[in-house]
Amino acid sequence: MANANAFAALADPTRREVFERLARGPRSVGELAQGLPVSRPAVSQHLKVLKEAGLVTDRPEGARRVYQIDPQGLGQIRAWLDRFWEAALEAFKAEVEREDPEGTNP
Template sequence: MSRPVASADVFVAIADPTRRAILDRLCKGEQPVKKLAEPFKISLPAISQHLQILVEVGLVRSRKAGRQRFYRVDPEPLKAVRDWVSHYEGFWGEKLDALNDYLESDSCNKE
């Protein structure tokens, strides 16, 4: 059974907390899979599956050196996430400003 096409979506890839934690670890530098897997309470094959999804979406690159495979982060695909989120910055700024105005006016009325 093959993985659904959605697994090739960067949004789906970063939705998983384990994959986000793997990315955080890779931001510290290139690492082999065994070192990446150390803090997790899941099997090495499970870590490999998470890495495969991250590789499929381009967030992680791998290279082979001898018998080991090393992984490093490639943040380029995260630009799509940044661009999508940036559309909402104005919306949330307005909503938070309105909430602040309401709270300030409401607290003034109670005094």
């Protein structure tokens, strides 16, 4: 499954925080680490995971390395979720009707 890594990547709070900061625009590793409660190497390791999950891309910019969000991994997760969305709504609707066949609880 292609999205396996993407879910695992976003499961970690620190990684989600990094990802949310990148959503506000491309950042270098140092900029991302600044303000976070973890060390810069930790952020580097998190970025590696996000990159392998297809959630971010990076490019060298002099001595720095700039990361930004990659829509690819995000799109895979969205596609996976959408596969269940309709089924989930139907199952939920059926359950509601099973509990309340008369529709007395609008």
